[in-house]
Amino acid sequence: MNYKVPRGTQDILPGQSEKWQKVEEIIRQLCQVYRYQEIRTPIFEQTELFQRSVGDTTDIVQKEMYTFKDRGDRSLTLRPEGTAAVVRSYVEHKMFGQPDQPVKLSYIGPMFRYERQQAGRYRQFVQFGVEAIGSKDPAIDAEVIALAMDVYETAGLKNLKLVINSLGDADVRAAHRDALIKHFEPHIGDFCSDCQNRLEKNPLRILDCKVDRENPLMATAPALTDYLNEESAAYFEAVKKYLDVLGITYVVDPNLVRGLDYYNHTTFEIMSTATDLGAITTLCGGGRYNGLVEQIGGPESPGIGFAMSIERLLLALEAEGRSLDTDNALDMYIVAMDDQAKLKAVELASSFRAKGISTELDYASRKVKAQMKSADRLGAKWVIVLGESELEEQAANVKNMELGSQEKVPFHDLVNYLTKHKVK
Template sequence: MNIQIPRGTQDILPGDIEIWQHIEETAKKVCERYNYQEIRTPIFEHTELFQRGVGDTTDIVQKEMYTFTDRGERNLTLRPEGTAGVVRSFVENKLYGQANQPTKLYYTGPMFRYERPQAGRMRQFVQFGVEALGSADPAIDAEVLSLVMRIYKELGVSNLKLVVNSLGDSESRTAHRQALIDHFKPNIAEFCSDCQGRLEKNPLRILDCKKDSSNPLMDSAPSILDYLNEESSQYFEQVKSYLDAIELPYEVDPTLVRGLDYYNHTAFELMAEGEGFGAITTLCGGGRYNGLVESLGGPSTPGIGFAFSIERLIMALKGQNKVPEVAQKLDCYLVTLGEQAKLKSVELLEQLRAAGIKADKDYLDKKMKAQFKAADRLQAAFTAVLGDDELANNIINVKNMETGTQEQIALDELTLYIEKEIQGGK
């Protein structure tokens, strides 16, 4: 039986995984520069967490979650997004009681959604996300937006466009909700069954429908910006003033609606303009979610965050021909001839690796020429050639693979020699 990988998943192989590691490491370093700390939460949670946190009316909860019952008859779900689990952990571990506030966290890991697989949209995908909990200051909204833009810029993505909107507070959304119902209700039969079901439950989600995006009623729908009360309007103006202060370009899009129910006030998406991205141009999304902590049993705590798919980020890098060269290269490859030399090479290899030097040797009894070819393929900076004659004289020949120069040194000085040469080349 030929067992293949499940649809909507992928193997990330050596040669590609280095790009992933580079992206994750760059994002982590940026987060740490902004004083965010890493958190790791379970890959599966109680299903109720996502029903309450993400929202019953969302496509994620209604159609896309991988849910199962375990042997203890507990209803569990593979996490479809990261925020709900982070907030659950924030509440359960009482992070709101720590002295340093707000609590600023980042995470990375696999998420799972049952969707039709396509470029940039997988059933198992990897998200990198940030959550800042405990501050209602508009300045932290600007900080989060600055952080995500910094990650993309340091990875080399260009032609970025930041789009922002305000979804307002509860009072503003209630007024806008009724206006949307009044707008769509007379012609709701023209819309898909999903939109018809959302009309009374969550009409804002109609604006996010892909099937009916070309319906003329979408363009003429009431704008949330016209229904912001004074407090919500003032908050949005403050966010924009901070973005202006740090010279972070943005566009206001009144039709921007995030696909999760917990968002309010600031909402945003980061897009990449240019060729090579197909139909998917949105690279990152997020926003403020005041009220989510309370809905999961915690104290009144404002929050804001974002998440992006690493798969989509790699699509952007490939589309702009900016995939970094991050192949793993060897510092030293041991070439051996003779049984005693092979035995000694195991000892030498252990010494090199203990000193922090990336080193390897032949394990297939290849001829000398084939061993040198292997060193070339592994892009070794140096090869160290040891035969039984050299071993008897306590020497070893070291070749610089870039310059072709060769030097004979004492066998017990190999590690120190390679260390100095590597440091001198940096």
């Protein structure tokens, strides 16, 4: 049987995995600077958690979740997004009782959605996200956005566009909901079946429909920002002022609603404006979710967060023609001429590696010429050749492959020599 990777998934091979590692390194360094501590939650959760938090009218819950029954007849779902699980953990472990709020958490790991595969969209994808739970200060909204922008800019992206909006509080959402129903109801028969089902349950989701996005009624739909009450408008203005202070450029888009039901107040997306990226331009999305902690069983704990696809970040870098500074250089290649030399090569390799000097040697019993070619292909900085004379003299010629120079160094001093010259 010819086995292949499951549809909608991918193998990250050597040569690509180094790019992932570099992105993850950038993420972890910035999370440390911003003080977002890592949390690791299970890959599957109770299905009801996502139904209650993400929303039973969303595409994720209705069409995209990988749900199964375990042997105890319990319904479990592979996590389609990260926020619900983090909030569940926040409640379960009573993090709301910690003296310092908000609790600032980060995560990175695989998510699962049954979607049609295309560039930047997989059924198993890796998502990085942060959640700041326990504060309704607009300054934390700006900080979360700033962290997301920092990740992309540190990775090297230039063609970025930040779009923000406010969904208002519960009263604003209710007033806007009534206006949307009144707007769409006379012509709802012209829309897709999903939109027809959403009309009464959650008409805001109609604005996020990909099928009917060109319908003229979309362009004339009531804007949520027109219904903001005094408190919601003031909050949104404060967020914008903090973004201004941070020097972060943004565009206000009244039609930005995001795809998850738990959002309110601030919502945002970071997009790529690179011309070669293709149809999928949204790199990151997030927003505020006051009320979600209470919905999952905790006390009042306002929160805000974002999630970004690592796959899309890498695609955006490729579209801009930018490369990550990945360090996979080989320091030393040891060429062994015979079995006795091979014993010494293994011994030396161990001592080199113990000092952080990356080392490779031949395991295919190749001739010296073939081993030298291998060292060249691997880009080794240094090469030593071990044979009978080297073993007798207890010394080896260390060849600098870049300069073409070489220097005889006793075996007992090789580690010191290489350590001294490694950074040069």
